[in-house]
Amino acid sequence: xxxxxxxxxxxxxxxxxMGIVYYGNYPLYLEQGRTEWLRELGFSYxxxxxHGIQLPVTHLSINYKRPAKYDDLLTVTTTLxxxxxxxxxFLYEIHNEDGVLLATAETTLVFIDDATGKIQKAPxxxxxxxxxxxxx
Numbered sequence: 001x002x003x004x005x006x007x008x009x010x011x012x013x014x015x016x017x018m019g020i021v022y023y024g025n026y027p028l029y030l031e032q033g034r035t036e037w038l039r040e041l042g043f044s045y046x047x048x049x050x051h052g053i054q055l056p057v058t059h060l061s062i063n064y065k066r067p068a069k070y071d072d073l074l075t076v077t078t079t080l081x082x083x084x085x086x087x088x089x090f091l092y093e094i095h096n097e098d099g100v101l102l103a104t105a106e107t108t109l110v111f112i113d114d115a116t117g118k119i120q121k122a123p124x125x126x127x128x129x130x131x132x133x134x135x136x
Contacts, residue, residue, distance in 0.1 A: 002080045003080075004040050006075070007074065007076075008032055008073075009071060010071060010072045012071075015070045020069055021070075023062075026094070030105055033077070033090075034078055034107070034109075041130070052114040052115055053113070054111075054113075056112060057107055059107060060105070060107050061105060061106045062105040066100055066102045067102070075095045076093075077093045077094075078092055079092070081106075083127065083131070083134045086120065086121055087110045088108070088109050089107070091105070
């Protein structure tokens with residue numbers, strides 16, 4: 001399975017008065033992980049959008065284990081669950097710099113044709129780039 005690790009530092013604006021990351025900011029960390037996952041594969045959201053594909057999130061689930069805090073260096077590990085079809089599913093783990101697991105998450109996105117607004121199959125260039133990871 002294609003896996004990427006992305007590091008980011010918690011900014012002050014992402015925390016509450018106690019210096020703990022507000023729970024609503026975690027989806028932003030997941031998005032950063034997905035964006036870098038795709039970039040490491042050789043594409044970008046911008047590239048896909050320029051080629052008529054939108055990727056809305058249709059499912060988001062987060063399990064909070066421990067709090068992230070201001071100035072923590074986080075590692076977001078993003079893993080593709082399976083070869084994409086009309087949807088693409090990711091699993092995530094977020095660790096702090098001490099290796100403590102802070103959160104796990106899942107997202108599902110669907111491929112939408114920008115011109116028609118209808119669900120479509122994953123683009124061939126994406127599936128082709130991932131096939132080797134799923135063939136045994």
